[in-house]
Amino acid sequence: MRDTLFYVIVSGCFAAVLIGQVDYTTQIQPVFNSSCNSGSCHGGSAGGLDLTSYDNLMKGDSNNGPVVTSGDGANSVLVQKLGSMPPFGDRMPKNLDPLPDATINLISQWIDEGANEESISVEEWMVAVPAKFRIVGNYPNPFNPKTTIVVELARKAHIELVVSDILGRDVAVLMRAPLDRGSHRIVWDAADHPSGAYFARLITNGESEKDVTDGRFITMTLLK
Numbered sequence: 001m002r003d004t005l006f007y008v009i010v011s012g013c014f015a016a017v018l019i020g021q022v023d024y025t026t027q028i029q030p031v032f033n034s035s036c037n038s039g040s041c042h043g044g045s046a047g048g049l050d051l052t053s054y055d056n057l058m059k060g061d062s063n064n065g066p067v068v069t070s071g072d073g074a075n076s077v078l079v080q081k082l083g084s085m086p087p088f089g090d091r092m093p094k095n096l097d098p099l100p101d102a103t104i105n106l107i108s109q110w111i112d113e114g115a116n117e118e119s120i121s122v123e124e125w126m127v128a129v130p131a132k133f134r135i136v137g138n139y140p141n142p143f144n145p146k147t148t149i150v151v152e153l154a155r156k157a158h159i160e161l162v163v164s165d166i167l168g169r170d171v172a173v174l175m176r177a178p179l180d181r182g183s184h185r186i187v188w189d190a191a192d193h194p195s196g197a198y199f200a201r202l203i204t205n206g207e208s209e210k211d212v213t214d215g216r217f218i219t220m221t222l223l224k
């Protein structure tokens with residue numbers, strides 16, 4: 001078997017697993033309420049930033065623009081202002097004890113999950129999780145020399161992701177390992193291969209008859 005460069009960049013599963021774990025209304029808004037008990041919670045003191053409701057928080061009004069960067073808790077102004085070294089001005093909540101790390105982490109996690117107002121139900125969450133084993137596609141395509149192949153797994157499984165050429169010869173094994181349920185991105189670096197059409201195929205162990213669906217093959221074009 002030829003040496004193959006492969007990387008698993010992201011376990012997309014984790015996006016799915018995290019969706020809806022933290023609920024804004026019952027877990028985040030009360031934190032603001034308990035720090036801002038003066039009636040007008042924050043309104044006006046920070047460029048109009050208002051912590052009284054989800055809509056006001058997300059308006060983006062503040063001296064420094066939006067305080068929530070959806071998907072990036074650690075770099076959101078909101079989270080940074082709660083830590084011991086805010087990027088500007090004072091630590092929040094001003095003149096009160098710092099929030100416990102666990103609370104700051106919860107706010108950060110909520111933003112990482114997408115900063116949604118409502119968490120989704122278990123039923124909705126199940127729908128969001130892949131129901132099949134399949135190759136979703138690859139991007140870019142045509143590519144040179146790297147392309148990212150996206151696979152979805154209905155549940156944890158030992159998978160093989162194999163690339164073959166137009167003559168049916170296997171030229172690369174990009175992955176031969178157990179992977180968690182969810183979607184995963186796997187990069188093929190085809191620097192050592194000539195231009196042409198290639199096929200990626202997904203093989204999984206332990207799949208039942210109903211799991212075997214279309215979408216096991218994709219065609220990829222390497223253009224050098």
Ligand code: HEM
Nearest residue numbers: 035045046047062063064067077078081089090092093094
């Ligand atoms: C959990 C509660 C709080 C959170 C999450 C919070 C969050 C923030 C954020 C994100 C900013 C920066 C906004 C901007 O760029 O303009 C800010 C600024 C500010 N906050 Fe708060 N805040 C909280 C509580 C408080 C309280 C209780 C006070 C006053 C008693 C206060 C007073 C201020 C003031 C005066 C500024 C602008 C000046 C500065 O940056 O130091 N905040 N806050």
